[in-house]
Amino acid sequence: xxxxxxxxxxxxxxxxxxxxxxxxxxxxxxxxxxxxxxxxxxxxxxxxxxxxxxxxxxxxxxxxxxxxxxxxxxxxxxxxxxxxxxxxxxxxxxxxxxxxxxxxxxxxxxxxxxxxxxxxxxxxxxxxxxxxxxxxxxxxxxxxxxxxxxxxxxxxxxxxxxxxxxxxxxxxxxxxxxxxxxxxxxxxxxxxxxxxxxxxxxxxxxxxxxxxxxxxxxxxxxxxxxxxxxxxxxxxxxxxxxxxxxxxxxxxxxxxxxxxxxxxxxxxxxxxxxxxxxxxxxxxxxxxxxxxxxxxxxxxxxxxxxxxxxxxxxxxxxxxxxxxxxxxxxxxxxxxxxxxxxxxxxxxxxxxxxxxxxxxxxxxxxxxxxxxxxxxxxxxxxxxxxxxxxxxxxxxxxxxxxxxxxxxxxxxxxxxxxxxxxxxxxxxxxxxxxxxxxxxxxxxxxxxxxxxxxxxxxxx
Amino acid sequence: xxxxxxxxxxxxxxxxxxxxxxxxxxxxxxxxxxxxxxxxxxxxxxxxxxxxxxxxxxxxxxxxxxxxxxxxxxxxxxxxxxxxxxxxxxxxxxxxxxxxxxxxxxxxxxxxxxxxxxxxxxxxxxxxxxxxxxxxxxxxxxxxxxxxxxxxxxxxxxxxxxxxxxxxxxxxxxxxxxxxxxxxxxxxxxxxxxxxxxxxxxxxxxxxxxxxxxxxxxxxxxxxxxxxxxxxxxxxxxxxxxxxxxxxxxxxxxxxxxxxxxxxxxxxxxxxxxxxxxxx
Numbered sequence: 001x002x003x004x005x006x007x008x009x010x011x012x013x014x015x016x017x018x019x020x021x022x023x024x025x026x027x028x029x030x031x032x033x034x035x036x037x038x039x040x041x042x043x044x045x046x047x048x049x050x051x052x053x054x055x056x057x058x059x060x061x062x063x064x065x066x067x068x069x070x071x072x073x074x075x076x077x078x079x080x081x082x083x084x085x086x087x088x089x090x091x092x093x094x095x096x097x098x099x100x101x102x103x104x105x106x107x108x109x110x111x112x113x114x115x116x117x118x119x120x121x122x123x124x125x126x127x128x129x130x131x132x133x134x135x136x137x138x139x140x141x142x143x144x145x146x147x148x149x150x151x152x153x154x155x156x157x158x159x160x161x162x163x164x165x166x167x168x169x170x171x172x173x174x175x176x177x178x179x180x181x182x183x184x185x186x187x188x189x190x191x192x193x194x195x196x197x198x199x200x201x202x203x204x205x206x207x208x209x210x211x212x213x214x215x216x217x218x219x220x221x222x223x224x225x226x227x228x229x230x231x232x233x234x235x236x237x238x239x240x241x242x243x244x245x246x247x248x249x250x251x252x253x254x255x256x257x258x259x260x261x262x263x264x265x266x267x268x269x270x271x272x273x274x275x276x277x278x279x280x281x282x283x284x285x286x287x288x289x290x291x292x293x294x295x296x297x298x299x300x301x302x303x304x305x306x307x308x309x310x311x312x313x314x315x316x317x318x319x320x321x322x323x324x325x326x327x328x329x330x331x332x333x334x335x336x337x338x339x340x341x342x343x344x345x346x347x348x349x350x351x352x353x354x355x356x357x358x359x360x361x362x363x364x365x366x367x368x369x370x371x372x373x374x375x376x377x378x379x380x381x382x383x384x385x386x387x388x389x390x391x392x393x394x395x396x397x398x399x400x401x402x403x404x405x406x407x408x409x410x411x412x413x414x415x416x417x418x419x420x421x422x423x424x425x426x427x428x429x430x431x432x433x434x435x436x437x438x439x440x441x442x443x444x445x446x447x448x449x450x451x452x453x454x455x456x457x458x459x460x
Numbered sequence: 461x462x463x464x465x466x467x468x469x470x471x472x473x474x475x476x477x478x479x480x481x482x483x484x485x486x487x488x489x490x491x492x493x494x495x496x497x498x499x500x501x502x503x504x505x506x507x508x509x510x511x512x513x514x515x516x517x518x519x520x521x522x523x524x525x526x527x528x529x530x531x532x533x534x535x536x537x538x539x540x541x542x543x544x545x546x547x548x549x550x551x552x553x554x555x556x557x558x559x560x561x562x563x564x565x566x567x568x569x570x571x572x573x574x575x576x577x578x579x580x581x582x583x584x585x586x587x588x589x590x591x592x593x594x595x596x597x598x599x600x601x602x603x604x605x606x607x608x609x610x611x612x613x614x615x616x617x618x619x620x621x622x623x624x625x626x627x628x629x630x631x632x633x634x635x636x637x638x639x640x641x642x643x644x645x646x647x648x649x650x651x652x653x654x655x656x657x658x659x660x661x662x663x664x665x666x667x668x669x670x671x672x673x674x675x676x677x678x679x680x681x682x683x684x685x686x687x688x689x690x691x692x693x694x695x696x697x698x699x700x701x702x703x704x705x706x707x708x709x710x711x712x713x714x715x716x717x718x719x720x721x722x723x724x725x726x727x728x729x730x731x732x733x734x735x736x737x738x739x740x
Contacts, residue, residue: 171546171677171679172677172679173497173504173543173544173546181677181681209544210483210544210545210546211483211546212546212547212549212679215487215547215548215549215679216483216484216486216487216546216547216548217483217487236681237680237681238680238681238683238695238698239681239682239683241683241686241693243693247693248686248687248688248693248709248712248716249715250715250716250718250719251719253684254682254683254684256681256682256683257676257682257683257684260676260677260681260682261676264676265503265504265676266501270723270726270727271723271726271727272501273501273503274501274502274503274528274529274727275503275504275676276720276723276724276726276727278719278720278722278723348715348718349712349715349716349718350719396679396680396681396698397680397698398679398680398698
């Protein structure tokens with residue numbers, strides 16, 4: 001008998017006032033009972049519209065059916081057959097615009113909580129000690145993967161499964177890319193990322209850290225050294241700034257710097273860890289994406305009063321609804337239709353205020369989003385000690401500079417087709433390095449497709 | 461892990477270490493830098509490459525005990541290892557086309573000026589190497605410096621080596637004496653590089669400075685190392701670390717360098733406490 005509830009079972013969470021003071025995970029995860037009950041909401045539709053919404057084609061109704069039977073290991077193995085990092089995707093995928101947006105139950109109520117069920121399966125199976133992924137015997141082929149973020153990890157995992165000898169080169173001292181330096185602990189525990197990476201290592205994937213592509217070695221050298229294919233998943237690069245006065249004052253961080261200090265370098269434990277971060281009592285975060293939400297919620301946890309400044313209205317905000325909701329619950333102040341015009345400093349060069357102007361929405365732009373226009377005479381200032389700029393990144397120049405025959409877009413991104421093939425033989429690319437800033441799951445989808453292309457182009 | 465295979469105390473505050481890092485040594489060039497991290501809790505600290513040996517696969521760094529992490533680095537010995545050592549980062553210094561250069565090093569900057577002077581000298585340029593120290597006991601690398609240039613001028617703040625004054629004064633004197641430099645390269649504390657740039661600006665002598673701002677990843681991701689150069693935002697890690705001294709906004713760079721002063725002091729307190737075992 002299916003569960004006819006119109007709503008998803010809510011996610012157990014830390015109370016907002018408690019979690020706003022710690023870096024522990026916000027969402028606590030379904031229990032077995034809740035998961036099995038929620039699994040009953042799935043109608044097991046024959047044409048499975050949800051699967052078409054998944055960038056990596058997880059057979060969603062099949063894994064949910066296993067949960068219904070109480071076979072959690074079975075559910076996990078089904079997910080794992082298509083998705084290399086289920087515990088991560090269950091947490092950070094924008095399910096509301098992917099699988100869950102296609103769910104038939106969502107027409108008259110809320111869709112099935114696919115993401116939460118995915119997370120439950122992965123967490124449970126992994127804590128019980130899931131069986132290793134099966135891999136083929138070594139085929140004698142070799143690949144180099146540049147970057148150990150979601151695109152690189154996925155591509156490496158797929159190739160290793162097919163019997164390839166894979167080495168990942170990571171510029172930082174820890175593997176994981178944005179999963180480690182960008183997404184905060186309270187959304188994605190780092191231990192969990194490490195566990196997924198350990199799984200890849202057990203499959204034979206080698207990871208070389210402190211290895212900067214374009215500096216310590218070039219793409220051509222990787223090919224000359226006997227790699228049959230090179231996959232570039234180097235991610236997003238240099239942070240963008242608004243080009244308003246005052247962005248070089250002490251107390252202005254790019255979101256990349258602020259989040260890296262906290263997530264990768266663990267500055268929130270300073271001086272226990274040696275990397276400091278300082279934010280004062282009032283923080284302004286510029287931007288309306290997921291990264292802006294992450295930065296704001298981190299600053300809140302360090303004890304500051306945090307205001308998000310976004311130049312359009314909430315409707316246009318690119319952040320996931322859930323992130324905005326969580327941020328609001330935690331007491332983050334949102335000032336929509338507000339554009340910063342200048343950051344003011346004190347006599348020592350530290351931030352003391354941010355000047356803004358109110359905006360109104362005008363005609364739609366080329367992407368259909370209504371363009372914000374300033375309201376004359378509406379200037380005001382907010383006293384703050386820290387400003388975090390979260391308005392996106394431009395591609396990293398290092399690989400482009402040292403691989404002259406790799407075609408790139410005018411804005412610097414690497415040109416690649418739907419399957420990740422670049423204009424250079426045996427070189428593939430995917431993730432933010434190709435698309436510009438996007439999501440973890442899209443990067444994983446790109447890594448997976450590129451692996452398929454690599455296998456197709458290099459038959460045994 | 462990256463083993464320290466040689467440690468040499470150069471003076472009371474300055475130490476040289478040769479570190480085994482084949483991947484870095486393979487591609488290192490003068491003017492580039494590395495980032496090291498001592499242990500799991502450590503911060504990432506950039507240091508300019510002072511030398512490298514491609515055959516041995518080693519890279520030489522020279523550092524001054526100025527903060528918590530460099531104190532901790534100095535407490536390590538031959539046989540110990542660094543957890544992380546990544547590079548070569550940044551763009552190499554441009555030496556092509558330079559025929560008559562003044563290379564100026566102040567304090568620790570001498571360690572970085574040395575490989576640059578050497579590279580230029582070996583490429584056939586006439587090189588005046590002007591270096592400054594607080595007093596004669598702090599003079600480092602004297603023999604190496606001697607071999608890396610046409611003329612070596614050593615200045616001391618207190619005149620204890622018989623040559624009192626700042627490097628800028630020595631440079632001025634050389635220029636007044638008719639030395640016709642096509643390039644001045646200044647490496648050292650920000651006020652020194654600023655003073656040199658101000659001096660050469662009216663003379664229109666091309667002046668290159670080596671910037672060493674706060675940075676985290678060093679690969680063009682965090683943006684912490686941004687500078688204003690010629691009115692534009694530049695990232696020292698991927699656009700530098702060498703820049704045109706006449707275009708760098710030094711005052712801004714100096715202010716940014718002070719961002720974490722109080723935190724550094726706090727970290728150092730922890731260090732003293734660790735060393736003495738005293739509860740604080």
